[in-house]
Each structure stands twice: as C-alpha cells, then as structure tokens.
Amino acid sequence: MIPISLVVNGQYFDDISVEPDQTLLDFLREIGVKSVKKGCGEGDCGACGVIMDGIYVKSCLVLAGQANGREIRTVESLGTVEEPHLLQTAFVDEGAVQCGYCIPSMLLAAERLLDRIPDPDETQIREALDGNLCRCTGYVKQVKAVQKAAKMMMEDHHD
Amino acid sequence: MKNVEAFIRPDTIEEVLENMALPGSLAVAGGTTVALSKDPAVLRIVDLSGVPSLKRIETEADKIVLGAMVTMTDLLLTEAPIPLCLRQAARAVSSTPIRNMVTVGGEIARGVYWTDLPVPLLALDATVKICAKGSSRLISMRDLYQEHPSKNLAAGEVITKIYIPMTHHSSAFIKFAKTEVDYAMLNVAASVHLSAEGLIEHALVAIGAVTPLAQRLAAVEEALRGQRLSEDLLRSVGTLAVQGLKLRKDFRVSSEYQSEMVTVHVARVIEQAVNNAGEQK
Ligand SMILES: Cc1cc2nc3c(=O)[nH]c(=O)nc-3n(C[C@H](O)[C@H](O)[C@H](O)COP(=O)(O)OP(=O)(O)OC[C@H]3O[C@@H](n4cnc5c(N)ncnc54)[C@H](O)[C@@H]3O)c2cc1C
Ligand code: FES
Ligand code: FES
Numbered sequence: 001m002i003p004i005s006l007v008v009n010g011q012y013f014d015d016i017s018v019e020p021d022q023t024l025l026d027f028l029r030e031i032g033v034k035s036v037k038k039g040c041g042e043g044d045c046g047a048c049g050v051i052m053d054g055i056y057v058k059s060c061l062v063l064a065g066q067a068n069g070r071e072i073r074t075v076e077s078l079g080t081v082e083e084p085h086l087l088q089t090a091f092v093d094e095g096a097v098q099c100g101y102c103i104p105s106m107l108l109a110a111e112r113l114l115d116r117i118p119d120p121d122e123t124q125i126r127e128a129l130d131g132n133l134c135r136c137t138g139y140v141k142q143v144k145a146v147q148k149a150a151k152m153m154m155e156d157h158h159d
Numbered sequence: 160m161k162n163v164e165a166f167i168r169p170d171t172i173e174e175v176l177e178n179m180a181l182p183g184s185l186a187v188a189g190g191t192t193v194a195l196s197k198d199p200a201v202l203r204i205v206d207l208s209g210v211p212s213l214k215r216i217e218t219e220a221d222k223i224v225l226g227a228m229v230t231m232t233d234l235l236l237t238e239a240p241i242p243l244c245l246r247q248a249a250r251a252v253s254s255t256p257i258r259n260m261v262t263v264g265g266e267i268a269r270g271v272y273w274t275d276l277p278v279p280l281l282a283l284d285a286t287v288k289i290c291a292k293g294s295s296r297l298i299s300m301r302d303l304y305q306e307h308p309s310k311n312l313a314a315g316e317v318i319t320k321i322y323i324p325m326t327h328h329s330s331a332f333i334k335f336a337k338t339e340v341d342y343a344m345l346n347v348a349a350s351v352h353l354s355a356e357g358l359i360e361h362a363l364v365a366i367g368a369v370t371p372l373a374q375r376l377a378a379v380e381e382a383l384r385g386q387r388l389s390e391d392l393l394r395s396v397g398t399l400a401v402q403g404l405k406l407r408k409d410f411r412v413s414s415e416y417q418s419e420m421v422t423v424h425v426a427r428v429i430e431q432a433v434n435n436a437g438e439q440k
Contacts, residue, residue: 002163005240020163020164021197043195049256055259056256056259061190065163066194069168074295130339131255
C-alpha cells in the first residue's frame, strides 16, 4: 500500500493508504465523491474529469499515488443545489442536461475555459468540451449554456 | 503496477536520475499510458512533473528548446514562435483533457505507429537530449527512430530536452483519421526552406501510421531539392513516396488504400508547407 495526502474539494486527506495500481478515479469514488464516473476507464469518454492543480484531466489516467500532494477539484466544489454556480444555472436554464452522466465533467471543462477566456467563441467552447462524450443532448445546448454562463459571469463581474 | 512500492516526485533532475538508476524504476510523464499499464516489474514510479525546467519552452537564436514535460496544450498556447507543423500535430492529439496531460517526452518515448508528435519532430530534424545518472547524450530524432525508441533508451535514461533548429521553417502537418479524436491512419509532416527565387532549397518530409514507426522519406527529400513547386513535381514525389515504403498491415484499410493515401497526402503536405511560407517564421 502507498500512503498519500491530498486535498479534495478543500478537504484535507492525510496519510490515506491506496493500492499501487489504484486510479485517482477509483480513489475519489471510494472516499464518496460520486460525481466522477467510470464510463470507460481508459481515457475515451471523459466522464471521470477532474481539475488537478488547476488543470482539467481524466482521473482514470492518473494513478492515485501520482495525486499525492496535489489539489483535486470535482463538480462538488462548484456550487450546491441551494447556491449553484452560474455555469450550473445556465446548463439548467438552457436545457443542457438530460441524464446528467456527462455533466459534472462538462461543467469542470467549461469552468477551466472561462477561467482562461471569459468570452470564448463557439470554436473555443467546442474545443474545451471536446473529450467529454454526451450520449443524450447532441452538444448544441451545452455550447449555448456555456455562452450564456460566460455572459452572466461577465455581467456579474461588472456589477 | 501491482508491485509498485513507491511514488516519487523529485523537484530536481539530479534526483530524478538518481531514482531512475535504481532497478524497477519507471518514469511517468503525462501518465496516459502508465496509468493503464499492468507491468509487474515496476517497483518505483518516478514522476517527472515536479521538475520546473522540464516544463519550459525556450527560444534561442537558432533553435527552440522544449522541455520533455511540455504538454500538447502548452504547445498550442505558447507565444514562442514554434513551427506550425508542431502546433498542428499537437492539436491533432485526441481531445483537450488528453492534450492537457500528454507530453512531448511521452510521445517520443511511447512511439506507437500512429503517434502524432514524432512525425513533425522528424521533419524538423529535432535532436533529443537523453540523460542518465552521471551521463548525457544527444541523438537526432532520426537515429532515435531507427528502431522503436524504447530499444534506444537504456534503463535509467530519461529524455530531458528536445532541440528544434529554426533554419527551414515553413512547415505543415496533416493527420488522416476517421474522426477528429481517432488514432491516425496516416500522419505526415514537411518542413521546407525556400530560396529567394522560391526554389525548394531543402525539404524534410516524415510519415507515420502507415509504417510500423514514423520515418523520414529520404528519396522524396532528394527529389525536391532545388525544384520549384508544380503539379508535376507534386505528382512525381507522391508516387515516389510509396515506392520502397514498407507499409504496415492495418485492419482498418487495405494496402491499396494506404498507398493512395500516401501519394495524395505527401503531395498535399509539401504543397501546404511551401504555401505556408510567409505566414510563419
Ligand atoms: C484516449 C487516448 C487517445 C490518444 N490519442 C492520441 C492521438 O491521437 N495521437 C497521439 O499522438 N497520441 C494520442 N494519445 C497519447 C499516446 O497514446 C500516449 O498515451 C502518450 O504519447 C504518452 O504520453 P505521456 O506524456 O502521457 O507519457 P506517459 O504515459 O507518462 O509515459 C509513456 C511511456 O514513456 C515513458 N516516458 C515518458 N516520458 C519520458 C521521458 N521524458 N523520458 C523517458 N521515458 C519517458 C514512460 O516511462 C512510459 O513508458 C492518446 C492517449 C489516450 C489515452
Ligand atoms: S472513465 Fe472514460 S475517460 Fe476516464
Ligand atoms: S446528458 Fe446524458 S450523457 Fe450527457
């Protein structure tokens, strides 16, 4: 067993033992972070997306041992049902969510994009959401939702 | 990875090499293949991501220096004047989250037949710096790719830097795949140096995915020397490219189709490289 310490959504986990071949994805689900999903387990579907030290990555391609000393954020860090993040509000408003399986990753990918480019064009949005497969929506509404969120966030910023 | 006893993330290259010298050590870069590996012989994982110098892109007078841990996303976002074919190849690697992880060093060391980045690196005549505890050497991409790079990397050796000469830099890269995120059926890159009169003084052309390993197309390069771009020239080098090329068997396409792809895309990439002159440094 390998001891690791890391921060997940602001919570410190100290000296937790993980299997050497355990992925960050499996570790997160084990500690109760169920928004990350194992759609494929080999880097194709994107359902396992997390933000690691500020970078959007696929947690099925990270070994838990590699995450030692790092900061992980999942959709749980964005907003709550009572106080949703503007991206979450926009996704709901635009009808961009159907079954919801892909949405946590979509939101994280979008959050990283808007952090870098507050006013992205459609190509930039599509490129940022790329790698997250959605079997329900056809992506159009998700692109619209990110556009809407960008607008709301910029207005919010100016207030 | 069942038998791994330790994960180490040193912050200096010396410490990396020290640890890599121990038996059973495996370097992890972006981790995109390492995480899925089941190799029982690995006892120690040495994460290269803690060494700041490996993440740098530096511009020198006559060359660009890429740290081995530069990611595909870094290549896309950098303001350094990197050759166009390198950016195009970085963009061709899968999707954003994968590009956020995959590194230049990992692409070179992994070198599967369809791997995209080695192709422009060959066409740019890049040189790779490889270090081990107490030693270091420089090797051209071309020599490194004479056989699978894993055979040319001894135990304990780590790719640290990639040097790209800035001498002939009008370039282009094309990936041919079924979908944007699929593995290449063919990838090809060319870099050319044009004379003031618009003649091709010097051209480097490399191809991958249709062959077991990415390789240069020496006969095509020779045929382009001193020539002016024309339809006839492109047609003849396209045909020349297939001759003598040992195609790999591909369950997705027939060898006739592969040959046709080579003819078309070699001509196309050369045309694009020449036409890109002026648009890039
Ligand atoms: C779903 C998916 C799709 C992909 N699609 C493409 C694609 O279309 N085109 C493409 O080109 N690639 C693609 N890749 C990436 C490619 O398959 C490899 O995973 C990638 O090149 C490995 O890079 P890495 O930085 O993650 O290396 P790692 O996985 O960390 O390492 C790979 C190997 O190289 C060794 N290594 C890494 N860095 C060094 C170094 N500096 N010195 C010595 N040895 C080193 C490691 O020990 C290991 O053996 C894809 C990957 C995935 C998961
Ligand atoms: S589980 Fe599908 S990409 Fe990670
Ligand atoms: S909403 Fe169902 S997979 Fe995207």
